[in-house]
Amino acid sequence: MKRILSLSGAAVAATALLTSGLAGTAQAGTTVHHDKLVKPTEAQSVALYWLGDSGANLKRSTQFSGPSGNLDSASVKKVVSTGGAAASTAAGSISATSSSTTSTSKNINLPKTIGKVFFLDGDGKPRWCSATSIVSTYKNLVATAGHCVYNTAANTETMDKWVFIPGYYQGKAPWGLYVGKTAYTHYDFSVYEDYDRDYAFVTVYNGVELDSTATKTAGVANTGYSLGSTVGAQGFAWNQKTGTAHFAFGYPASAHPDGNKPYTGVTAKWAYGKTSGKTPVSSALKIDEQITLKAAFTWGADGGPWLIKYSNTKRTGYIDGVTSLVVDSDDNDRYDTLSSAYFDGETKSVYSEAAASWSGNVF
Template sequence: MKSRARRLTTTLTAVGLTAGSISGAAGATAPSDVVARNATTPAEQAILFWTPDRVRLATGGAKQSKPVNAPRTVGLVLFTLPRTDPRDPRNWRSCSATSVRSEHRDLVATSAHCVYDTRRNAFHDNWVFIPSYEDGKAPYGIYAAKTFNTHADFAVNEDYDYDYAFVNVHNGIKVSWTKAGRSWQGQLRNAGRLGDNVGGQGFTWNRSTKLSVSSFGYPAGGRTMKRCSGKLRPMPEARKYNAQEHVGLPCAFTAGAGAGGGPFLSGYKSASRTGYLVGVGSVAWDTDGDGRYDHLSSPYFNGETYKIYKAAANRWTGDIP
């Protein structure tokens, strides 16, 4: 039997099938290997947790110029580690993500490690998505998680060949903050559905492992979106992550701190700022051993990925309770 890594270089070169809106009833029963769990943190609580001071501490770094024609769909993800003290900054984390097309325009694509803690075997708390985030600004509102959708092989087996997730989010909220002493008070205003505000990237799978792609994200938990562009190639086996079917591109992003979950987009058009999602930032690589990251990889998107996407794309989040 061929190893998964060997199969990737020899057989996974079929022309991809693109998916726009997904047919089928909302809330249909998902396959058994789809792990879908509702967020434990109430939406408004998650949004109000991330005060301007906390966002500033969680992102850190210096502001830099963002790429020209950056996609509105890409944004910053913030969350706290589960089963820990959320008030402790050591338990705050950030990732990247993108809005992706779905039946109800409420879907975010990111990495599974950006929604699930394999060490504690639980989904993250206080999870929010801020599209087009830049230096403390949330121009399209903040979107709290309703339902996390991952593959069982990541949640159960910690297999990074399945390090992708799709998150159904509530309607966005715009917050007007005021500070009295040390306390922040936020006034909330409904911003509407994610897809109505920023659109969504297309979704495709079973594509060539040598596509030209652009990756966007917030490396090192940064305050500004950055971009890498290059040609994909199959990556070697990464035993630490049980990963044998990853594809990567030249990029100095750090997958574990900020840029993880950022989209790999093929056919990206600067005019429309759209393309097709073919991957998400998962593992950062130092391929030449000089102590610096030089590649970023994603699980190869195949029929298993589509299965998770399809289940998530049919879920309706409803209004914030």
């Protein structure tokens, strides 16, 4: 497994200069990096940006197609067998929680926790990725890919106007909109753009919705409910064996490289299979240890959760991966493989700090 670099002397000084210009906080030699996304005083305007005008900005958003929004699929066409990532500590898990509300969604076979994160990319364009609610102390945590939170193209900041909408459908937020407060990533991802750590855990404020007199210029109102109390939260697992059966969820939307476009991104989809120790080949993304799952998802599914021990009645399981890349492994211009960072003890450290962090209402 990769280890955190032990920096000293000139390296420490250089790192200090690099991180001093970032919004986030991390110290050399540590695992966790966190960035403030939206202050409480800004959260209302962020929510209105997405919900106002009948969700116009939500509807015109497009999938965020790969790392930096512009991944050349040729750079990860092949996968090689590496035997999988080694577990540095004992395997562990934290159980899911159920919601206190009943579902009215027609997609009864899909978990209520699944949704989309929306944000503005480095060019100011509205984009989205897949994500899910995950268990935490204050029922306020979202799991997604690191590249759906951190602006790797600029390597200076997180995405702007970041929000999560569980159960999103055509401009609607059936269970509220949740503005991101703080993003927690692995230090190696946020500083070195190491895609073996392409995951993020984001605390969100309690839900908001347009007020009862909503117009194009109206404000938003607090629902008073946390994310987890509204839709529940998936469990979390780390240091699991490869070769384990998983359900992967997400909103695939892009066309395959050959132009075939089987998905619209309108509703969540699922795939099922066993993980492999094979790893995408991409020196540019510093990938050595990712794991893979056979699935024909396209971009838009990135950030979506991989769940073990998934209960089709409870609609919950344990997250031990999130989609990082979609890969054409046999060079036939059709995506056939998903990849994820391996969730190990260091992932657990990032998760634990995020899961213990409070957020509350936006105002």
